[in-house]
Amino acid sequence: MKGRVLVVDDDSALAEMLGIVLRGEGFEPTFVYDGDKALEVFRDSKPDLVLLDLMLPGVDGIDVCRQIRAESGVPIVMLTAKSDTVDVVLGLESGADDYIVKPFQSKVLIARVRARLRRTDDPAPETLTIGDVTIDVAGHSVTRAGEALNLTPLEFDLLVALARKPRQVFTREVLLEQVWGYRHAADTRLVNVHVQRLRAKIEKDPERPEIVVTVRGVGYKAGPG
């Protein structure tokens, strides 16, 4: 498993502590303490995952997240002290795949990092179709009417999970488990925000989705009807 982790955090004690834990689990941490330098270090180190503190001196964590997301689909896990909906949703909408609310346990951190890095290494060649969207699972590519769509790995996983069982309704909890790797019930806002992001990319009209459909009071399903 690849294990380069970029830790963007201004608190040197926490960063060092995170480094100890990550190294203990076999990852290679790189550190940056300032939001202004985050993008530069990101380009140099080419990490497999970014641990990003939301509150940073210089460029704000949200902006760093947007900058990284603009040029890469690398998994981003936010560390935040605020669990209010506004803050969480803002962070997720800026492109983070997951978030951890401080204070957290080391095993939670490791579990989340692993979940984001765990990829089915060589998936069987498989092509899925929902509506006019075609998914090449092995090739990690999604096209709509011949036009390639640029999805992050997480969005791709979410779409594949839904598309593998078309017309089956997935609750948010099930999606959290399958896509994010959560064993226990967790924050369903994660699912809501990422479904919105996914729809913005794949739907013709995100206001009236046809590919990822909401089933009121239950969850989501792929395909119409």
Place this chain on the structure above:
Amino acid sequence: MRTAAGTVLASYRDWLAGPRSPVLTRARRWPRQIRNRYRRSLQLRVTTATLVLSAVVVSVLGYLLLQHLVADIYANKRQNAQQIVSVGLNAADSKATFSQPPSAASGEDMYALAKQLQSAGATTYAVEVTLLPGYRGPVDQVFSGGDAAGFYLVDGSPPKLPVRLTSAVYDERAEHSQGPQRLAEEWTSMAVAPTGPHPVPGLLVGAPFGSVYELYYFFPLAAEQQTIASIQQNLLVAGIAVVFLLAAVAWLVTRWVIVPVRLAALGARRLSAGELDERMEVRGSDELAVLSTSFNEMAASLQEKLAELEDLSQVQRQFVSDVSHELRTPLTTIRIASDVLFGAKDEMDQAAARSAELLQSQLERFESLLTDLLEISRYDANAATLDAEPVDVCTIVLQSADVAQQLAERRGTKIEFRLPGEPCIAEVDRRRVERIVRNLLQNAVEHGENKDTVVTAAMDSAAVAVTVRDFGVGLHPGEEQLVFDRFWRADPARARTSGGTGLGLAIALEDARLHGGWLEAWGEPGRGSVFRLTLPRVVGGQLQGSPLPLSPGQAGLEAAELTAPPEPAPAEAAESVTADGAQAGDQAHPRPTVTEGAAVAEGAAITEGAALAEGAAASEVVARG
């Protein structure tokens, strides 16, 4: 047999008993409406008072004025009459024949005199020349002034003169033999020839002359009466006009005063409703302008104070948020460090290992306390927001039971779920409902005295309710409110076993309120307690009632106590979802399926149904798993 009369009687009774006609009812309501209106409107009161007072004043003035006018008119008339009579007397005295006792020819003379005097007055008065009453002589008592224009009654007979007047004239003869002071007067009413067939009021003047003669004049007051009547009428009209004019003026004047007062009242009401920008128009520099200015100053100072408070609250909120962040970052470092130490405790000596354990467990406690404190402070700062979406509350109930299940397992008790078969979809904030249920369950298991806990859910068209029942120590009267207080403990000496923060129920109550829902407690010492959460099914819905009863009924309570022993009978085991059963609930299956157990459960529910009689949905017990 029913007769026609009976029918009529019956219909009459119906009429008596039946609703009155709307007109009657409305009429009966008028006095109250008027009284209410009167009490509420200063303008109406002032106008009414003006009306009444000015009416009294105008009537008194009018009466006095009228009296004065009438007296004047009468005095004039009298003076006039006396002059005419004096002239007549002079004429009578100048005839020598009258100084002699009457003879047979005296009648002629009297007639001539009467005619002469009458002709001078035309129709303005009537004259009679007569002999003193009771005189017997050659001439008949008959004598008088003239058939055509004279002093005759309409039927032709001479008028009956009032005795008082004739005797007064008799007395005058004795006292004054000469001069106009011989006159005697009487105001009376007569119908005489010059005035027509109806009796008219008038002044009757009599005087003695000659030997035994008497002269009478009647001055009708018809014209004067007409004048007075017309004056009276004019005065009345003018008086009424003045009264109403005054009332109108009062109405207008009070309106000038009342309108700004009403505006001020409206402004104050708007201000109290939160429209802090409300101001009054200041016009001129009178008292009303002072009122407006003071009102505006009050509003401005209120706005300023509120803005100040808002700022303080904002500062407070920011502070809490900052503290949260500042505390959480080092706490994370400590937490992870503790995790590392705890993971390495096998390599440490005994004291260091135990220290690492204590550090770990106390950090957990510290964290939950910090989380709860921050949550409460968020409510205190009004910063809590409802993040509602339609979810199945029953699923949330099952999912929120994990921690309480572990606690219950450690104590060897079970949590029994009695949930309806269909999904309880409601628009709620999942995180908050989970937290409420988790708190209630943990609380119930902790205080359940090692007896089972029963969780019931039910739903109606407007609300969804969850009750958590324990059979533990229960609550003393009055504690139903206290349990929701922060850091409240039923028995301060009792040790906390599950390490609750003491804020759980306070937060749960705030969570329920944020939904517009209720969180209520019931309890009796020794019989356990019930916590009921009721939430509206749509955001902003108003709760009218709860689908579940709060307190178990007397019979229901006994039944529940009998059917909830620590060791349930096999039949009940089939209907109730035990701790293990619920935990086995596979999350991959969104809805638990109804198993064969449901049939058994329904059978069992008949005996046990009394316990849950009120909740029809609740009595439908379904095994899940």
